[in-house]
Amino acid sequence: MTRNHPVLFPLFALLWTAALFSVSPVRGAVPIETCLSEEGKTCFAVPLTLPAPDRVEGTDMLIAVDLSAGQLSRQVREEARNAVTALIAGLPRGSRVQVFVLSNEMTPIASTPGFVGATPELAAAAAADLARETPLGAMDLKKGIQSAREALNGLDGANRKSIVFIGRGVSTASFFNRHEAARLTAGLAEDRITFSAFANGAVTNNNALASLVFQTGGAIADLRIKEGAEAGAYLAAASAAAVGWLENDDLPEQLGADALYPARLPPIRSDRETFLIGEGDLPSENPIPLTLEVADAAGTRSTLELSLTAAPPKEENRPLARMVREAAKDGGIALPIPGRALLREYMAALENEEEQIKKLGDETAEKTEDAPPASPARPAEPPRTEKTPKAW
Numbered sequence: 001m002t003r004n005h006p007v008l009f010p011l012f013a014l015l016w017t018a019a020l021f022s023v024s025p026v027r028g029a030v031p032i033e034t035c036l037s038e039e040g041k042t043c044f045a046v047p048l049t050l051p052a053p054d055r056v057e058g059t060d061m062l063i064a065v066d067l068s069a070g071q072l073s074r075q076v077r078e079e080a081r082n083a084v085t086a087l088i089a090g091l092p093r094g095s096r097v098q099v100f101v102l103s104n105e106m107t108p109i110a111s112t113p114g115f116v117g118a119t120p121e122l123a124a125a126a127a128a129d130l131a132r133e134t135p136l137g138a139m140d141l142k143k144g145i146q147s148a149r150e151a152l153n154g155l156d157g158a159n160r161k162s163i164v165f166i167g168r169g170v171s172t173a174s175f176f177n178r179h180e181a182a183r184l185t186a187g188l189a190e191d192r193i194t195f196s197a198f199a200n201g202a203v204t205n206n207n208a209l210a211s212l213v214f215q216t217g218g219a220i221a222d223l224r225i226k227e228g229a230e231a232g233a234y235l236a237a238a239s240a241a242a243v244g245w246l247e248n249d250d251l252p253e254q255l256g257a258d259a260l261y262p263a264r265l266p267p268i269r270s271d272r273e274t275f276l277i278g279e280g281d282l283p284s285e286n287p288i289p290l291t292l293e294v295a296d297a298a299g300t301r302s303t304l305e306l307s308l309t310a311a312p313p314k315e316e317n318r319p320l321a322r323m324v325r326e327a328a329k330d331g332g333i334a335l336p337i338p339g340r341a342l343l344r345e346y347m348a349a350l351e352n353e354e355e356q357i358k359k360l361g362d363e364t365a366e367k368t369e370d371a372p373p374a375s376p377a378r379p380a381e382p383p384r385t386e387k388t389p390k391a392w
Contacts, residue, residue: 026347029287031087035317042282043320043341046308047273048292051318053242054271058094060115060159061239062148063087065130066167066201068103068139074286076201079136079284080166081127082228083235088123096159098151099126100147103137104173106147115155140173141165143206145195152193160243160297161193162218164235166228168201169209181208185215192297193270194218194243198231205292210336217243217274220338241271244294254290256281259324261332272339277319277332279324282310290309318346322354359385 012111019102035047050353065080088097096115100106107115109129116122121269145163152161197209206223213220221231247263251257257280268274281290292307326337337343 002167013034029307032282032288032308033309033317033320034282034311034313034315035315035320037321037324039103041258041279041321042313043279043317043324044255044310045317045320046276047340048246048268048276049273049355050242050244050268050270050294050304052270053240056240058092059162060098060152060155060157060237061091061095061097061118061162061164062115062151063097063164063166064098064102064106064148065099066103066139066165066169067101067130067133067135068137068167068172069082069135070168070170070172071135073159073202074332075152077130079098079226079228079231080200080264080328081130083166083200083232084130084228085123085127085391086232087236087349088118088126089120091118092160094188095239096155096157097122098143098147099130101133102141102144102165102167103135105137105140106144107144109133113342115143138173139167139171141169141171142174142176142180142184142376145188145212149187149191149193151289153191158298161191162239163188163193163195164195164215165195165209165212166200166231167200168203169205170201170203171205172206176208177236181212182215182330182333183369185212188216189267192245192299196220196238196306197207197236198225198228198235199223200228200231207334207336210338210342211334214274214336214338215262215264215266215333217245217269219269219271220326220342222341238271242300243267243269244296244304247293247295248291249392251290252277252278252280252281255288256283261295261324261327263331264333268292275337275340275343277320277323277327277335279321281344282368286310317347319350322350 030047037043071077076347090282095118097118098112098115099109111125111129119147148163151322195212195216197213198221199206199209221234225231242286245267252260257278260278265276287307290303294304295301337346
Protein backbone atom coordinates (compact mmCIF):
# COMPACT_ATOMS: atom_id res chain seq x y z
CA MET A 1 0.00 0.00 0.00
CA THR A 2 1.41 3.37 -1.01
CA ARG A 3 1.62 6.22 1.46
CA ASN A 4 1.83 9.67 -0.16
CA HIS A 5 3.12 12.60 1.94
CA PRO A 6 1.85 16.04 0.87
CA VAL A 7 4.13 19.06 1.13
CA LEU A 8 2.86 20.37 4.47
CA PHE A 9 2.19 18.63 7.72
CA PRO A 10 -0.73 20.46 8.30
CA LEU A 11 -8.43 11.05 21.41
CA PHE A 12 -8.36 10.65 24.32
CA ALA A 13 -8.92 12.83 27.44
CA LEU A 14 -8.11 11.05 30.68
CA LEU A 15 -9.22 11.31 34.32
CA TRP A 16 -6.25 11.45 36.67
CA THR A 17 -6.16 10.63 40.37
CA ALA A 18 -6.50 13.39 42.92
CA ALA A 19 -2.75 13.34 43.56
CA LEU A 20 -2.09 14.73 40.09
CA PHE A 21 -4.30 17.72 40.66
CA SER A 22 -1.85 19.55 42.83
CA VAL A 23 1.28 21.32 41.69
CA SER A 24 3.09 18.76 39.52
CA PRO A 25 6.74 19.43 38.61
CA VAL A 26 8.40 17.96 35.51
CA ARG A 27 11.93 16.58 35.81
CA GLY A 28 14.78 18.43 34.12
CA ALA A 29 14.84 21.52 31.93
CA VAL A 30 13.15 21.04 28.53
CA PRO A 31 14.92 22.81 25.63
CA ILE A 32 13.05 25.41 23.58
CA GLU A 33 14.15 25.29 19.93
CA THR A 34 14.97 28.75 18.55
CA CYS A 35 16.12 30.59 15.45
CA LEU A 36 16.61 34.20 14.38
CA SER A 37 14.35 35.68 11.72
CA GLU A 38 15.63 37.96 8.98
CA GLU A 39 14.47 40.87 11.13
CA GLY A 40 16.60 39.61 14.02
CA LYS A 41 13.66 38.43 16.13
CA THR A 42 13.80 35.21 18.13
CA CYS A 43 11.36 32.61 16.86
CA PHE A 44 10.79 29.52 18.96
CA ALA A 45 8.95 26.23 19.44
CA VAL A 46 7.97 25.43 23.02
CA PRO A 47 7.38 21.72 23.84
CA LEU A 48 4.72 21.00 26.46
CA THR A 49 4.10 17.58 28.00
CA LEU A 50 1.91 16.28 30.82
CA PRO A 51 3.08 13.77 33.43
CA ALA A 52 1.96 10.18 32.85
CA PRO A 53 -1.34 9.34 34.57
CA ASP A 54 -1.41 7.36 37.80
CA ARG A 55 -4.22 5.16 36.57
CA VAL A 56 -6.12 4.43 33.38
CA GLU A 57 -9.83 5.05 32.91
CA GLY A 58 -12.21 3.73 30.27
CA THR A 59 -13.07 5.70 27.15
CA ASP A 60 -16.18 6.07 25.04
CA MET A 61 -14.82 5.82 21.53
CA LEU A 62 -16.55 6.32 18.20
CA ILE A 63 -14.57 4.70 15.37
CA ALA A 64 -15.33 6.00 11.88
CA VAL A 65 -14.01 3.86 9.02
CA ASP A 66 -13.77 5.42 5.56
CA LEU A 67 -15.41 2.98 3.17
CA SER A 68 -16.12 5.36 0.33
CA ALA A 69 -15.45 4.49 -3.30
CA GLY A 70 -11.87 5.68 -2.89
CA GLN A 71 -11.16 2.69 -0.64
CA LEU A 72 -11.68 -0.02 -3.27
CA SER A 73 -8.26 -1.58 -2.68
CA ARG A 74 -8.63 -4.93 -0.97
CA GLN A 75 -5.42 -4.34 1.00
CA VAL A 76 -6.57 -0.91 2.18
CA ARG A 77 -9.83 -2.37 3.50
CA GLU A 78 -8.02 -5.28 5.13
CA GLU A 79 -5.67 -2.92 6.95
CA ALA A 80 -8.68 -0.89 8.14
CA ARG A 81 -10.26 -4.04 9.59
CA ASN A 82 -6.98 -5.05 11.22
CA ALA A 83 -6.72 -1.60 12.78
CA VAL A 84 -10.26 -1.79 14.19
CA THR A 85 -9.62 -5.27 15.58
CA ALA A 86 -6.40 -4.28 17.37
CA LEU A 87 -7.86 -0.99 18.58
CA ILE A 88 -10.99 -2.45 20.18
CA ALA A 89 -9.11 -5.39 21.69
CA GLY A 90 -6.51 -3.07 23.24
CA LEU A 91 -8.81 -0.49 24.86
CA PRO A 92 -8.75 -0.04 28.65
CA ARG A 93 -11.23 -1.92 30.80
CA GLY A 94 -14.57 -0.15 31.05
CA SER A 95 -14.37 1.31 27.55
CA ARG A 96 -17.37 1.48 25.25
CA VAL A 97 -17.16 1.64 21.48
CA GLN A 98 -19.34 2.12 18.45
CA VAL A 99 -18.08 1.56 14.90
CA PHE A 100 -19.45 3.44 11.91
CA VAL A 101 -18.94 3.14 8.18
CA LEU A 102 -18.34 6.61 6.81
CA SER A 103 -19.05 7.63 3.24
CA ASN A 104 -21.95 9.91 2.27
CA GLU A 105 -23.56 9.00 5.58
CA MET A 106 -22.49 7.65 8.97
CA THR A 107 -23.90 4.14 9.34
CA PRO A 108 -23.30 1.93 12.41
CA ILE A 109 -22.22 -1.65 11.77
CA ALA A 110 -24.51 -4.49 12.92
CA SER A 111 -22.44 -5.51 15.94
CA THR A 112 -22.46 -1.97 17.40
CA PRO A 113 -25.99 -0.55 17.04
CA GLY A 114 -25.04 1.59 20.05
CA PHE A 115 -22.04 1.97 22.32
CA VAL A 116 -21.14 -1.46 23.71
CA GLY A 117 -18.37 -2.80 25.91
CA ALA A 118 -15.01 -3.21 24.18
CA THR A 119 -14.03 -6.91 24.22
CA PRO A 120 -11.97 -9.22 21.99
CA GLU A 121 -15.23 -10.83 20.88
CA LEU A 122 -16.58 -7.46 19.77
CA ALA A 123 -13.32 -6.77 17.93
CA ALA A 124 -13.75 -9.96 15.89
CA ALA A 125 -17.43 -9.25 15.20
CA ALA A 126 -16.68 -5.70 14.07
CA ALA A 127 -14.02 -6.94 11.64
CA ALA A 128 -16.49 -9.45 10.20
CA ASP A 129 -19.12 -6.76 9.75
CA LEU A 130 -16.67 -4.48 7.98
CA ALA A 131 -15.62 -7.31 5.65
CA ARG A 132 -19.20 -7.46 4.37
CA GLU A 133 -19.30 -3.75 3.51
CA THR A 134 -18.86 -2.55 -0.07
CA PRO A 135 -17.03 0.75 -0.66
CA LEU A 136 -19.50 3.23 -2.13
CA GLY A 137 -20.09 6.95 -2.43
CA ALA A 138 -17.97 9.93 -1.46
CA MET A 139 -16.64 10.46 2.06
CA ASP A 140 -18.01 13.45 3.98
CA LEU A 141 -15.53 14.05 6.80
CA LYS A 142 -17.18 17.25 8.01
CA LYS A 143 -20.57 15.59 8.37
CA GLY A 144 -18.91 12.57 9.97
CA ILE A 145 -17.24 14.65 12.68
CA GLN A 146 -20.45 16.54 13.37
CA SER A 147 -22.42 13.28 13.68
CA ALA A 148 -19.75 11.72 15.90
CA ARG A 149 -19.78 14.72 18.22
CA GLU A 150 -23.56 14.51 18.58
CA ALA A 151 -23.44 10.77 19.28
CA LEU A 152 -20.76 11.14 21.97
CA ASN A 153 -22.51 14.06 23.63
CA GLY A 154 -25.65 11.95 23.90
CA LEU A 155 -23.93 9.44 26.21
CA ASP A 156 -24.17 9.32 29.95
CA GLY A 157 -21.43 8.23 32.34
CA ALA A 158 -18.01 9.61 33.24
CA ASN A 159 -15.92 7.98 30.52
CA ARG A 160 -13.62 10.08 28.39
CA LYS A 161 -14.86 10.75 24.85
CA SER A 162 -12.91 10.26 21.66
CA ILE A 163 -13.25 9.95 17.90
CA VAL A 164 -10.91 7.73 15.88
CA PHE A 165 -10.90 8.09 12.12
CA ILE A 166 -9.46 5.40 9.85
CA GLY A 167 -9.19 6.42 6.21
CA ARG A 168 -7.78 8.82 3.65
CA GLY A 169 -8.97 12.09 5.15
CA VAL A 170 -10.02 13.25 1.68
CA SER A 171 -13.50 14.75 2.06
CA THR A 172 -14.83 14.53 -1.49
CA ALA A 173 -18.52 14.84 -0.60
CA SER A 174 -18.28 18.32 0.92
CA PHE A 175 -16.08 21.40 0.80
CA PHE A 176 -13.80 21.09 3.80
CA ASN A 177 -11.05 23.66 4.24
CA ARG A 178 -8.98 24.69 7.24
CA HIS A 179 -11.52 27.30 8.35
CA GLU A 180 -14.25 24.64 8.43
CA ALA A 181 -11.86 22.41 10.34
CA ALA A 182 -11.13 25.20 12.82
CA ARG A 183 -14.83 25.51 13.63
CA LEU A 184 -15.16 21.75 14.05
CA THR A 185 -12.11 21.43 16.30
CA ALA A 186 -13.26 24.38 18.41
CA GLY A 187 -16.50 22.50 19.04
CA LEU A 188 -14.67 19.29 19.90
CA ALA A 189 -12.38 21.17 22.28
CA GLU A 190 -15.40 22.77 23.96
CA ASP A 191 -16.88 19.31 24.56
CA ARG A 192 -13.50 17.78 25.59
CA ILE A 193 -13.62 15.32 22.68
CA THR A 194 -10.35 14.33 21.05
CA PHE A 195 -9.81 13.26 17.45
CA SER A 196 -7.25 10.61 16.51
CA ALA A 197 -6.43 9.03 13.17
CA PHE A 198 -4.80 6.29 11.14
CA ALA A 199 -4.07 7.61 7.63
CA ASN A 200 -5.15 4.58 5.59
CA GLY A 201 -5.47 4.65 1.82
CA ALA A 202 -3.58 4.87 -1.45
CA VAL A 203 -3.51 8.69 -1.26
CA THR A 204 -4.09 10.28 2.14
CA ASN A 205 -4.59 13.87 3.26
CA ASN A 206 -2.00 13.74 6.02
CA ASN A 207 -2.14 17.52 6.42
CA ALA A 208 -5.83 17.64 7.32
CA LEU A 209 -5.63 14.63 9.64
CA ALA A 210 -2.54 15.90 11.46
CA SER A 211 -4.14 19.31 11.94
CA LEU A 212 -7.36 17.85 13.35
CA VAL A 213 -5.33 15.66 15.71
CA PHE A 214 -3.09 18.53 16.85
CA GLN A 215 -5.92 20.97 17.49
CA THR A 216 -7.90 18.47 19.61
CA GLY A 217 -5.11 16.76 21.54
CA GLY A 218 -5.49 13.41 19.83
CA ALA A 219 -3.00 10.85 18.55
CA ILE A 220 -2.01 9.99 14.99
CA ALA A 221 -0.39 6.74 13.97
CA ASP A 222 3.09 7.24 12.53
CA LEU A 223 2.59 8.08 8.86
CA ARG A 224 5.17 5.45 7.95
CA ILE A 225 3.00 2.73 9.49
CA LYS A 226 1.28 0.67 6.79
CA GLU A 227 0.06 -2.27 8.86
CA GLY A 228 -3.39 -1.79 10.36
CA ALA A 229 -2.73 -4.01 13.37
CA GLU A 230 0.29 -1.91 14.35
CA ALA A 231 -1.65 1.34 13.93
CA GLY A 232 -4.62 0.02 15.91
CA ALA A 233 -2.39 -1.15 18.75
CA TYR A 234 -0.71 2.27 18.85
CA LEU A 235 -4.04 4.10 19.03
CA ALA A 236 -5.26 1.75 21.77
CA ALA A 237 -2.12 2.47 23.82
CA ALA A 238 -2.57 6.19 23.18
CA SER A 239 -6.02 6.02 24.77
CA ALA A 240 -4.26 5.50 28.11
CA ALA A 241 -2.39 8.81 27.87
CA ALA A 242 -3.28 11.83 29.95
CA VAL A 243 -4.81 14.77 28.05
CA GLY A 244 -5.27 18.24 29.47
CA TRP A 245 -6.89 21.41 28.16
CA LEU A 246 -4.88 24.59 28.79
CA GLU A 247 -6.71 27.42 30.51
CA ASN A 248 -3.89 29.97 30.64
CA ASP A 249 -4.38 33.51 29.40
CA ASP A 250 -0.88 34.53 30.44
CA LEU A 251 1.33 32.11 28.51
CA PRO A 252 2.59 34.80 26.11
CA GLU A 253 3.56 36.95 29.09
CA GLN A 254 5.29 34.05 30.85
CA LEU A 255 7.33 33.36 27.71
CA GLY A 256 7.94 36.97 26.79
CA ALA A 257 6.23 36.26 23.47
CA ASP A 258 4.99 39.00 21.17
CA ALA A 259 2.93 36.29 19.45
CA LEU A 260 2.08 32.67 20.31
CA TYR A 261 0.32 30.10 18.09
CA PRO A 262 -2.09 28.44 17.84
CA ALA A 263 -4.03 31.37 19.28
CA ARG A 264 -6.54 28.86 20.65
CA LEU A 265 -4.22 26.71 22.70
CA PRO A 266 -4.41 23.00 21.84
CA PRO A 267 -4.70 20.29 24.50
CA ILE A 268 -1.45 18.72 25.70
CA ARG A 269 -0.68 15.03 26.25
CA SER A 270 1.55 12.81 28.34
CA ASP A 271 2.73 10.59 25.46
CA ARG A 272 4.01 13.23 23.04
CA GLU A 273 5.13 16.84 22.94
CA THR A 274 2.68 19.58 22.00
CA PHE A 275 4.50 22.50 20.39
CA LEU A 276 3.51 26.15 20.59
CA ILE A 277 5.34 28.43 18.18
CA GLY A 278 5.94 32.16 18.45
CA GLU A 279 8.36 35.04 18.49
CA GLY A 280 9.62 37.44 21.13
CA ASP A 281 12.27 37.93 23.77
CA LEU A 282 12.45 34.80 25.91
CA PRO A 283 13.10 35.34 29.63
CA SER A 284 16.78 35.66 30.47
CA GLU A 285 16.67 33.30 33.44
CA ASN A 286 17.86 29.77 32.83
CA PRO A 287 15.96 27.55 33.38
CA ILE A 288 12.71 29.33 32.48
CA PRO A 289 9.84 28.52 34.86
CA LEU A 290 6.41 28.02 33.31
CA THR A 291 3.14 27.51 35.16
CA LEU A 292 0.24 25.88 33.31
CA GLU A 293 -3.39 25.76 34.35
CA VAL A 294 -4.79 22.50 33.02
CA ALA A 295 -8.25 20.89 33.06
CA ASP A 296 -9.03 17.25 32.38
CA ALA A 297 -12.02 15.87 30.47
CA ALA A 298 -14.23 16.16 33.55
CA GLY A 299 -13.25 19.80 34.03
CA THR A 300 -11.10 19.19 37.11
CA ARG A 301 -8.29 21.73 37.20
CA SER A 302 -4.66 21.34 38.17
CA THR A 303 -1.50 23.42 38.14
CA LEU A 304 1.53 22.10 36.30
CA GLU A 305 4.99 23.59 36.72
CA LEU A 306 7.48 23.14 33.89
CA SER A 307 11.12 24.02 33.65
CA LEU A 308 12.41 25.04 30.22
CA THR A 309 15.61 26.43 28.78
CA ALA A 310 16.12 28.44 25.60
CA ALA A 311 18.54 26.62 23.31
CA PRO A 312 20.91 28.74 21.18
CA PRO A 313 19.53 29.71 17.73
CA LYS A 314 20.23 27.08 15.07
CA GLU A 315 20.28 27.44 11.31
CA GLU A 316 18.37 24.18 10.98
CA ASN A 317 15.47 25.81 12.85
CA ARG A 318 15.20 28.63 10.29
CA PRO A 319 11.79 27.41 8.99
CA LEU A 320 10.34 28.34 12.40
CA ALA A 321 10.40 31.98 11.28
CA ARG A 322 8.24 31.19 8.28
CA MET A 323 5.93 29.03 10.38
CA VAL A 324 5.31 32.00 12.66
CA ARG A 325 4.65 34.32 9.71
CA GLU A 326 2.15 31.90 8.20
CA ALA A 327 0.43 31.23 11.54
CA ALA A 328 -0.02 34.97 12.05
CA LYS A 329 -2.38 35.08 9.07
CA ASP A 330 -5.07 32.93 10.70
CA GLY A 331 -4.00 32.33 14.29
CA GLY A 332 -2.40 28.99 13.47
CA ILE A 333 -5.73 27.23 12.94
CA ALA A 334 -4.22 24.68 10.55
CA LEU A 335 -0.87 23.91 12.18
CA PRO A 336 -0.31 20.17 11.62
CA ILE A 337 2.42 19.40 14.18
CA PRO A 338 1.22 16.77 16.70
CA GLY A 339 4.61 15.70 18.03
CA ARG A 340 8.28 16.30 17.29
CA ALA A 341 8.47 14.02 14.23
CA LEU A 342 5.73 15.89 12.36
CA LEU A 343 7.16 19.24 13.43
CA ARG A 344 10.46 18.23 11.82
CA GLU A 345 8.69 17.01 8.66
CA TYR A 346 6.79 20.28 8.46
CA MET A 347 10.00 22.30 8.79
CA ALA A 348 11.80 20.14 6.25
CA ALA A 349 8.93 20.58 3.77
CA LEU A 350 9.11 24.37 4.11
CA GLU A 351 12.88 24.30 3.64
CA ASN A 352 12.57 22.11 0.56
CA GLU A 353 9.89 24.31 -0.97
CA GLU A 354 11.99 27.45 -0.53
CA GLU A 355 14.94 25.72 -2.19
CA GLN A 356 12.74 24.69 -5.12
CA ILE A 357 11.41 28.24 -5.53
CA LYS A 358 14.95 29.63 -5.46
CA LYS A 359 16.09 27.05 -8.01
CA LEU A 360 13.17 27.88 -10.29
CA GLY A 361 13.95 31.59 -9.96
CA ASP A 362 17.61 31.04 -10.84
CA GLU A 363 16.71 28.94 -13.88
CA THR A 364 14.21 31.57 -15.04
CA ALA A 365 16.79 34.33 -14.66
CA GLU A 366 19.29 32.38 -16.79
CA LYS A 367 16.73 31.80 -19.52
CA THR A 368 15.73 35.46 -19.47
CA GLU A 369 19.35 36.56 -19.98
CA ASP A 370 19.71 34.25 -23.01
CA ALA A 371 16.32 34.98 -24.55
CA PRO A 372 15.66 37.73 -27.13
CA PRO A 373 13.79 40.82 -25.85
CA ALA A 374 10.11 40.28 -25.36
CA SER A 375 7.66 41.97 -27.71
CA PRO A 376 6.41 45.30 -26.28
CA ALA A 377 2.88 44.20 -27.06
CA ARG A 378 3.20 41.04 -25.00
CA PRO A 379 5.69 41.50 -22.15
CA ALA A 380 7.13 38.40 -20.60
CA GLU A 381 5.42 37.31 -17.41
CA PRO A 382 7.30 36.00 -14.39
CA PRO A 383 6.73 32.35 -13.52
CA ARG A 384 3.86 31.62 -11.20
CA THR A 385 4.82 29.67 -8.14
CA GLU A 386 2.96 28.56 -5.06
CA LYS A 387 4.65 30.64 -2.37
CA THR A 388 2.79 29.09 0.52
CA PRO A 389 2.48 25.30 0.90
CA LYS A 390 -1.13 24.27 1.12
CA ALA A 391 -2.05 22.74 4.44
CA TRP A 392 -5.13 21.11 2.89
